[in-house]
Amino acid sequence: MRISDQEMLAPSDIPYSLTPPYRVKTVEYTRPTTRDQRKQLIKEYNWSAPNLPAEYVYINMVTDSGTSAMSDRQWSAMMLGDESYFNCKSWYELKESLQKFSGMEYIIPSHQGRSGETILYEVLVGKGDIVPSNCHFTTTRAHCYHRGAEPIDITCPEYYDENNNSWFKGNIDIEALKKLFIEQGEKISVVELVVPNNLCAGQPVSMKNIREVRQVIDKYKKRDTKFFLDIARISENAWIIKKYEEGYGHKACIDIVREMCSYADAIHMSAKKAGLVNMGGFVAVNDKTLYQRLQPKIIKYDGFLTYGGMSGRDLEALAVGIIEGVNDYYLEDKQRQCDVFAKACTSRGVAVFNPACTLGIWINAGKCLPHIKPQEGPGTALAVQAYIEGGVGLTSMDSLHRGREDSSDPLNTAKIQLAPYELIRCAIPRRVYTDAHYEWCGEALAKAMEWGEKIPPYRRQVLDRPPIEYSDIGLRAFFDEYEPIFDHP
Missing domain, CATH: 3.90.1150.10 (Aspartate Aminotransferase, domain 1)
Structure with a gap:
């Protein structure tokens, strides 16, 4: 056993x-x-x-990305992969694990992270919008341009100071974000945080910063602005929060991950990173209407709702790996x-x-x-x-x-x-x-x-x-x- x-x-x-x-x-x-x-x-x-x-x-x-070594638990789980097109047994294993991991109710599997980004940006970002971020990854910038939107990077000042000893140089600049909302809030469809901040030297984002982004959106929004988290490596960000942010040293990393996700309207993940798998990803939301709007998009790009471009073997490996990766x-x-x-x-x-x-x-x-x-x-x-x-x-x-x-x-x-x-x-x-x-x-x-x-x-x-x-x-x-x-x- x-x-x-x-x-x-x-x-x-x-x-x-x-x-x-x-x-x-x-x-x-x-x-x-x-x-x-x-x-x-x-x-x-x-x-x-x-x-x-x-x-x-x-x-x-x-x-x-996709280069991790899988465990004996993952390889053995792959042998249980159910390749039924609709509602395979492996889907239910994955859904349970991802709900446990993220705290989100509605899960949409995707073959990797960028296909998850695709459906979110197609539904929620349009021409003339602006999308602020702590630093957009290259594919996310491309999704913005594809939708006719403008990506805006506002990384915190600490990142640009080589002598600063902060563990959270991946934060978004909260004051700059407030200013952007006050001046152009009617254009902001989405705020995206990458946790940790991949293109800014992999620097982590603090829980305080994530919480403050939620507060800024709720206070200053002039339209139904959504908050996204790119969580490809969120477990590793959680470890830094556990070690270096006050009030989290006694918490398990999976609980820290769930709190991070709780402030977001949607999360998307290339599970080829912290999910410890060679292929896979997902989108998760708590709003049923948004979930329903996303459903036809994943069918168009990745396949049916319960496999999202992955085989049953992939689903099984991720169901195990996502929890191992937050150990x-x-x-x-x-x-x-x-x-x-x-x-x-x-x-x-x-x-x-x-x-x-x-x-x-x-x-x-x-x-x-x-x-x-x-x-x-x-x-x-x-x-x-x-x-x-x-x-x-x-x-x-x-x-x-x-x-x-x-x-x-x-x-x-x-x-x-x-x-x-x-x-x-x-x-x-x-x-x-x-x-x-x-x-x-x-x-x-x-x-x-x-x-x-x-x-x-x-x-x-x-x-x-x-x-x-x-x-x-x-x-x-x-x-x-x-x-x-x-x-x-």
């Missing part, structure tokens, strides 16, 4: 802040490569780790691994964005390669060199890749804004790598930095790709079309 959810959290004097709360029973071998091979490969695949065939990436932290012992170990990785970097002189939170580690490439201008891709250059040195795959989030278009004039490339920091995201796949892997990643980054000014700046390639349509603006970061001005060492 498999260990239950309750048994996984039984009292223990084993220090899970020092050791994982699980064992490994299956291993995946990797393809050996040499430095010369890796240098040729990264050149062949357009100087981009995300473009590389995954078999050539030794430690792959390009994304944490306090597991989250404690996840933060421990982030701390190990951060120390592996800083001890070797690799600059890390602080604080290093439970989602992953962000490298401050602008400090690591000060000779490369922000518009010439220091993050891009360092990520490529780190792959050459150590076979690690990382995602650049520097100004070359992630400079923001002007949301009021998005087609004008002359108005693209520099990123506040020149970063590399090292997204940590869950339950996959050991401490030794993170030590090697720190070593690979340090070896890359040693080349100094021999590492080349980057520029945009001149290609025959047609321009991205207005409705797809925000997605250009998914197309890595940059090249070094001279060759890498």
